[in-house]
Amino acid sequence: MTRALTAKGAATRQRIVAGAAQLIRAQGADQVGLDDIRAATATSKSQLFHYFPDGRAELLRAVAVHEAAEVLADQQPFLDELGPEGSWKAWRDVVVRRYREQGIHCPLTALTAQLGPSDPGIRAVVARLIDEWHARIAAGVGRAQTLGLAEPSLRPEKVASATLAAIQGGVVMMQATGSIEHLEAALDTALAVLAPRDAA
Amino acid sequence: MTRALTAKGAATRQRIVAGAAQLIRAQGADQVGLDDIRAATATSKSQLFHYFPDGRAELLRAVAVHEAAEVLADQQPFLDELGPEGSWKAWRDVVVRRYREQGIHCPLTALTAQLGPSDPGIRAVVARLIDEWHARIAAGVGRAQTLGLAEPSLRPEKVASATLAAIQGGVVMMQATGSIEHLEAALDTALAVLAPRDAA
DNA sequence: ACAAGACTGGACCGAAAGGTCCAGCCTTGT
DNA sequence: ACAAGGCTGGACCTTTCGGTCCAGTCTTGT
The missing domain is CATH 1.10.10 (Arc Repressor Mutant, subunit A)
Structure with a gap:
């Protein structure tokens, strides 16, 4: 260093x-x-x-750090603007488009599943990414509540967990089946609690 | 053959x-x-x-088939009995316990992320597992609707996608962070539409 | 200008791992 | 009983790949 x-x-x-x-x-x-x-x-x-x-191990750790930063950067500025009406759909569209374009290639999955198990350092990087991502979504839920656009009884961290899991799980299913429909369905369902009338 | x-x-x-x-x-x-x-x-x-x-490639394909069968078998008989009151919670508990016990080691993830990308045969096996799993959950949602325990307007396939994604995503997050809380939160949230009063 | 040391090129090494081969054993069917 | 062929053991080959080494060049600070 x-x-x-x-x-x-x-x-x-x-x-x-x-x-x-x-x-x-x-x-x-x-x-x-x-x-x-x-x-x-x-x-x-x-x-x-x-x-x-x-x-190789050190290089891969550097790649992990690089990719983790990229994942969050790709969702800006939408991720940090979550809260107001329409902000959720805008972010959702960015996320879906991003995964639709890159197809089965998800940097996070590649790092977690392929390198994480045998490298605690990479595991830590991914864990920090998850925590950060989770915190930003939860903050958005909080802002929506402040704006009176979401049920005050909702627990932001729980909504954030469900939303983030919907994305990650949707990606896993996309990688396996080749279809992005599961991702869209899961993410829409997770976000439905914030804007009930948008649910299909 | x-x-x-x-x-x-x-x-x-x-x-x-x-x-x-x-x-x-x-x-x-x-x-x-x-x-x-x-x-x-x-x-x-x-x-x-x-x-x-x-x-090696052929052996790994055989392992994939073996593990895929195991994943569904582990959830029986709960998976095929989904529908009635309490059946969802029983199944949820089986799934959560299963992942809690095996920790970061998920056969599905291992196969999809580590072998799937370079082996279409394994991809196909995992895709069939996902489809089968998805179909069984959707069937359970249908039975719940028939029993009058779920909103008739819900689309079973969409609920199944969201539920399955919650599991897969929760596992990904568990593998990264070491905590099973996300999995539980995501799965509970996904199932909340079927039994609204159980949601926290 | 001139060291010090950062930077670069590429030959070389050794271990790991997938795959091949063949000789011999055991089971099965007639 | 006795072929035919499935079954087993293990030595050996070959390639891949991470890693080492050293010689030579370019930058930087004084």
Whole structure:
């Protein structure tokens, strides 16, 4: 952590992480070797180990951090504006579109299921992402309640858990079946408690 | 498929599949090599390839089939008795207990995320499991409606999608955070539409 | 200008793991 | 009893892949 990185070095490191993340998103973590990353980022073996002395494991942790930040960034500004009328649908559409476009490739799933089990560090990164995501949704529920748009008796954390689980579960089902319908149905159902008249 | 298997051969094959499934459940698919399976099942390399000529890939497909059947079997008889008053809670408790006990090790997740992406055959097995599971839940919703215990306007398939997604998503969140609370909250919320007074 | 050290290229190594092969044993059907 | 062929053991091959090493180049601070 006390390494001295020049501007050039930082750029190279960033290029490696971004390139590796893209490969992993597209092909799955266990399908991507250091050689693939090396080729995709126009680097050499020694550069990989220069910037990530602990090798593959450290690089993958960096990818996890990168992807976790990306997941939240993709939902902005909608995620932090949850609360008002229409804000839920706008966010929902962003989420659904995002998963529809990237198909079966979910960075979170790739990291949790493929790397998490054998790497506590990555597990921690994903756990923090879940917590953060959960907190932001819960905050939105709270704002909706303040605005008088949601039942005051609802517990925001519980609604947030259900909503987030609907997304994650919908993605799992999409990855298995190839259909995005389950995701839409689950997310709509979870959000129905906030705007009952929108439920189908 | 037209192979001639004696009783002894079938038993050995079954032992290999069950042993491999257990290892994969405990350690993750990519952590289990043919040598581990060989050691755990007291077999030799040639036996593995005798019963699974296509090697590792074919064996993993067999494990997928085995695990998929297990997932549904574990929920019986509760799954097929969904509908009446109290049946949902009984089933919910079975599901929650099951995941609480096996912790972060979910056979479905292991297969989908670790093997599915690179093996269409396994994807198909998991897809069929999802469809079957979904259909059984939907059937239960239909029975509840017939019994007058659920809103007739509910679409059973949509409720089933939301419920199944709540389970899958809750498991993903449990694997990441280590807490089963999200799973319980999500599943309870999804089932709340069937018995509104039970919702917290 | 000139060290110090950050940066880069690529050959090389060793372990791991999937897969092959063949020789010998056991079961089955006639 | 005796082939035919399923069943088993284990040595061996081959490729992949993470990781090491070293020599050489470019940057930076003084």
